[in-house]
Amino acid sequence: MSGIDCFRNIGQLVQADASTQPGIRLRKNCALLVQDGRVHKILKDSEIKSSKGYTKVIDCEGRAVVPGFVDCHTHLIYAGERKDEMVERMSGVPYLEILEKGGGILNTVRATRRATENELFDAARKRMKRMMALGTTAFEIKSGYGLNLNCEMKMLTVGKKLRASLKVPVTLTYLGAHAVPEGEDREAYLEEIIEHLPRFRTLADGIDIFCEKDVFTVADLRRLFLQAKLLGFNLRAHVEEFSHQGGCFEAAKLGALSCDHLEHAAPRDIQAMHAAGTTAVLMPGVTLFLGGEKHPLSHSMLDAGVTLALATDCNPGSCPTYNMQTVLTLAASMYRLTPEQALAAGTYGSAKALDAEKDYGGLLPKQRADFNLLKTNDYRDMFYYFGENFVDATYIAGKKFRAPKDPATQ
Ligand code: NIG
Ligand code: FE
Numbered sequence: 221m222s223g224i225d226c227f228r229n230i231g232q233l234v235q236a237d238a239s240t241q242p243g244i245r246l247r248k249n250c251a252l253l254v255q256d257g258r259v260h261k262i263l264k265d266s267e268i269k270s271s272k273g274y275t276k277v278i279d280c281e282g283r284a285v286v287p288g289f290v291d292c293h294t295h296l297i298y299a300g301e302r303k304d305e306m307v308e309r310m311s312g313v314p315y316l317e318i319l320e321k322g323g324g325i326l327n328t329v330r331a332t333r334r335a336t337e338n339e340l341f342d343a344a345r346k347r348m349k350r351m352m353a354l355g356t357t358a359f360e361i362k363s364g365y366g367l368n369l370n371c372e373m374k375m376l377t378v379g380k381k382l383r384a385s386l387k388v389p390v391t392l393t394y395l396g397a398h399a400v401p402e403g404e405d406r407e408a409y410l411e412e413i414i415e416h417l418p419r420f421r422t423l424a425d426g427i428d429i430f431c432e433k434d435v436f437t438v439a440d441l442r443r444l445f446l447q448a449k450l451l452g453f454n455l456r457a458h459v460e461e462f463s464h465q466g467g468c469f470e471a472a473k474l475g476a477l478s479c480d481h482l483e484h485a486a487p488r489d490i491q492a493m494h495a496a497g498t499t500a501v502l503m504p505g506v507t508l509f510l511g512g513e514k515h516p517l518s519h520s521m522l523d524a525g526v527t528l529a530l531a532t533d534c535n536p537g538s539c540p541t542y543n544m545q546t547v548l549t550l551a552a553s554m555y556r557l558t559p560e561q562a563l564a565a566g567t568y569g570s571a572k573a574l575d576a577e578k579d580y581g582g583l584l585p586k587q588r589a590d591f592n593l594l595k596t597n598d599y600r601d602m603f604y605y606f607g608e609n610f611v612d613a614t615y616i617a618g619k620k621f622r623a624p625k626d627p628a629t630q
Contacts, residue, residue: 223275227252228268231282231597236568237582243560254589257617284599287583288357288590289544290570293480293501293531297344297375298365300331302536315510316462325399328536332365340378348386351542353623355611357590358580362428364395369416372396376423388616391574394420397429397436410440414447426454431467438466445474460484472496478573482516494524499573503533504550505541518555529569549606559603589618
């Protein structure tokens with residue numbers, strides 16, 4: 221057992237867990253004690269009489285401390301950019317039409333297949349470091365830009381190496397069913413995915429599918445999930461994003477850990493998520509970036525007792541942002557969530573979407589000491605002066621993360 225670090229003079233300390241729904245627990249003028257990378261205790265600041273007994277005492281100058289953000293839905297391993305498509309979309313071409321013409325996801329598939337494992341690793345590592353500098357302390361990463369056995373395995377191997385290299389929690393998801401590869405038959409490709417599932421068991425914790433008009437059907441989702449469930453994968457699904465297909469209801473019925481996107485989810489789908497304990501992962505950055513108008517029924521979800529989570533969806537097509545602070549502020553203004561609700565969703569809720577809420581996300585005793593020291597004494601400034609970076613320092617397992625200096629582009 222190692223010594224105790226004392227973060228004292230914290231003006232606001234935010235904690236999050238299920239018992240604090242719809243928001244968070246706010247503690248004022250306190251000290252956070254960290255031992256072995258975990259939260260040891262939280263005391264009143266006045267109880268800290270001297271630095272005796274502590275390895276280190278860090279003065280937080282009355283500022284706010286919030287749990288590290290949990291980005292529970294990303295596609296951050298990829299090669300190539302899609303700026304031309306962004307411009308095309310801005311002149312009116314819909315996202316799914318670009319995919320149908322062999323662009324979109326398939327564009328990134330071509331670039332990712334060409335890239336070596338090292339190239340993918342270096343690019344993704346830079347992205348993650350930028351995300352950590354902006355306050356993210358735990359990640360979910362999906363494959364899905366390989367769409368064949370070798371390249372999907374290459375992506376997930378990169379994911380494992382990123383986890384080891386950056387020493388942050390990384391949950392990996394196999395998303396072979398992200399799109400139908402060019403020139404292949406949908407049913408035959410799905411068959412191939414199902415046949416290869418056992419080989420992904422040691423590489424990925426979960427399985428995902430993009431269930432959408434002209435991509436994969438609800439029946440495909442059911443076939444894949446039944447098999448994946450037998451093998452012990454966690455189930456997640458991209459559902460009801462551009463249209464209502466019924467994938468959310470089916471996924472929840474089969475016990476999905478999370479249903480993601482949900483712009484077109486209906487009240488019946490919300491009931492199914494509640495009954496199954498499925499977390500709703502919302503990604504307002506996608507709606508903003510694609511210029512969509514439809515928002516998920518976030519308040520019906522909250523009223524029904526469904527846990528909300530927030531994520532970037534970080535990917536080169538529908539949301540290239542690295543910034544969970546942006547996502548939280550967008551959720552607050554687009555979905556009319558209070559700062560408390562948005563913060564709880566991006567920390568506790570997102571950890572729950574990864575089945576990790578006991579380990580991190582709430583800054584509770586015994587949890588990982590993953591947190592952000594803000595530049596302000598009021599965490600609501602992040603929502604009010606939106607667009608600024610309010611993270612002064614990110615602490616991962618109690619250690620200060622050294623932010624990179626390189627620019628935000630790849
Ligand atoms: O979650 N919706 C499908 N897949 C991703 C987009 C990936 C891409 O465009 O490259 C998403 O938005
Ligand atoms: Fe996604």
